[in-house]
Amino acid sequence: MTDFAEIWSYLSQGPLMWLTATLAAYAIGDACFRAAGKSPLANPVLIAVVLLAGLLHLTATPYAVYFEGAQFVHFLLGPATIALALPLFDVLPRLRRSLLPALAALIVGSATAAVSALAIAYALGVRGEVLASLAPKSATAPVAIGISQGIGGSPTLTAVLVILTGITGAIIATPLLNLMGLRDWRARGFAVGVTSHGIGTARAFQVNPTAGAFAGMGMALNAIATAVIAPLALSLFQ
Amino acid sequence: MLHALLAILACQLIGETLARVLQAGLGLGLPGPVLGMILMLGLMRASARFTALIRPVAQGILANLSLLFVPAGVGVVGHLGTLGSQTVAILLAVVGSTILAIAAGAVTFAVVARITGSSDD
Incomplete structure (x- = not known):
């Protein structure tokens, strides 16, 4: 179990884990959206936000730590506007x-x-x-x-x-x-x-x-x- | 891919620069990416080759547009405590204004289209 704790403390410090979690949560949200026949009620973003907020709460991770990983996704908002x-x-x-x-x-x-x-x-x-x-x-x-x-x-x-x-x-x-x-x-x-x-x-x-x-x-x-x-x-x- | 990304980032960079200049010079608060989008639209109109270069990369970004607001959305969880009693007021404002804006926009379009005789064909 100490191994797991060590791995956790290593991964939770870098951006990789929360960047992966952001994409994974959105993939789950998107799968739910498709399974619900693209109903506007099953919005993939809302599902992803709820999943990630729950995960941050459970792991007692501050938003600032999460954002170190998520910032790479957030940054693309600018290029998306150009697109x-x-x-x-x-x-x-x-x-x-x-x-x-x-x-x-x-x-x-x-x-x-x-x-x-x-x-x-x-x-x-x-x-x-x-x-x-x-x-x-x-x-x-x-x-x-x-x-x-x-x-x-x-x-x-x-x-x-x-x-x-x-x-x-x-x-x-x-x-x-x-x-x-x-x-x-x-x-x-x-x-x-x-x-x-x-x-x-x-x-x-x-x-x-x-x-x-x-x-x-x-x-x-x-x-x-x-x-x-x-x-x-x-x-x-x- | 490389050149399309370069063009998109360059438009954003020029847009951000222009936004600072306009803000300092005229006090106009236009977001840099919106100015970059207008610049990109001008370049697309000027060259069909340029549009063909941008198209696959822009489509790739736009296909996953929703993903991009997940990080900011997660940030609202920290706000829930501060919203408290304002939550109902905000929800009413969102729902009420959405109904009013769709109705007003659609009626305006239909009425002006009738007056000017505009049709899609």
Whole structure:
């Protein structure tokens, strides 16, 4: 048993173990997601976060030690944002044909997401760092985390709010838009992409290919729009 | 692979530099990676060869996009204690704003598309 303790104390000091654990937890989360028929409720990120949080708790590992390994994954958020240029590039010809409706829906959707979230939370007594963390939650995670850091929010809290927003949108979009009687797949997809980024976009592709393409467009455009709108919206409440 | 990664990191580096310059000069708080994304989009429009070079690497990164927010998500566990009574308020804000934003965005798109006669064909 002393051997095991020695191995543990060696491995738990380096980045390798927690980097491996991060990938393993996500692989398990992704397997659950596929087994559940890609239901938005079985979100692989939430599953991975719960598994890792439990593991850190059981092994009494501080987050700072965990992050020494996980930082290699975290770093890729920046390059991933650059890579989002590709889906945007691919939909540019279709975007040109729907430019005015898309721009109008982008501004209205992005501003509604930020202002209404801040207004509801403010009315219920939320202030300071937690309030700031809410403002960019409709943008895709790498962008939202970057914005949150810039406006005095908590990047880790924003990461979880981004995921919750994505799951909420993926679940309610279809029943909500059916109830409203909206049949334009472009409008439906675009609004879901603006509001619920990648998780909403993945859901939109399951429902309708046009909705999926326009959701991807909405997600990419809102990555840019949120950078401008979130700080403005937050300034209304400070 | 090597050149595509180099191009992506170079766009990010230029974006980060530009973000600092804009912040210092104009007080504009745009994230560096977003500026890098706009630069990358411009380069893709300028050269089809460049786009073909970037495509497989960008697709590889984006296929695993969700994985990248696991480390930050784990960090929220340390926050749970501080959230406490605010948890319900935050959940209501997330759900309420998501419903409002999807409805407002979809209606705006549909109405403006009708006014301008825009269709997808």
